[in-house]
Amino acid sequence: xxxxxKGRYGLTIMMxxxxxxxxxxxxxxxxxxxxxxxxxYLEQLVAPLRNAELVKSVRGAYGGYILTKKPEEITxxxxxxxxxxxxxxxxFEEEEDPAKRNLWLKIRDAISExxxxxxxxxxxxxxxxxxxxxxxxxx
Numbered sequence: 378x379x380x381x382x383k384g385r386y387g388l389t390i391m392m393x394x395x396x397x398x399x400x401x402x403x404x405x406x407x408x409x410x411x412x413x414x415x416x417x418y419l420e421q422l423v424a425p426l427r428n429a430e431l432v433k434s435v436r437g438a439y440g441g442y443i444l445t446k447k448p449e450e451i452t453x454x455x456x457x458x459x460x461x462x463x464x465x466x467x468x469f470e471e472e473e474d475p476a477k478r479n480l481w482l483k484i485r486d487a488i489s490e491x492x493x494x495x496x497x498x499x500x501x502x503x504x505x506x507x508x509x510x511x512x513x514x515x516x
Contacts, residue, residue, distance in 0.1 A: 402441030
């Protein structure tokens with residue numbers, strides 16, 4: 378299973394909202410500018426998050442989006458499933474070999490466990506601890 382930009386940018390939106398939780402609505406424009414992303418694309422991603430009741434839109438001059446729950450109540454799994462669909466490394470219905478089917482199930486369950494045990498609060502704390510990027514390049 379490969380997480381697309383939908384899942385990755387959706388996590389970006391949700392982490393931004395979690396970082397500013399309780400401070401009022403955040404505009405997608407500000408998130409797009411801060412992360413050098415397309416505001417139009419973020420608008421497409423926020424619609425399913427709103428339909429899943431993970432975010433709420435606030436209209437007006439100072440409008441934007443807010444989380445509907447506390448950051449510790451929303452998991453990465455909640456977000457990824459809304460934007461990417463069910464978590465599955467392969468199509469299980471197509472697998473006839475019981476040994477391989479068992480392997481794929483274990484992989485699916487391991488991925489689900491990590492996503493479902495990681496909250497937005499966890500991601501924010503990790504980021505705040507100085508892990509802004511997982512890559513370091515030296516020239």
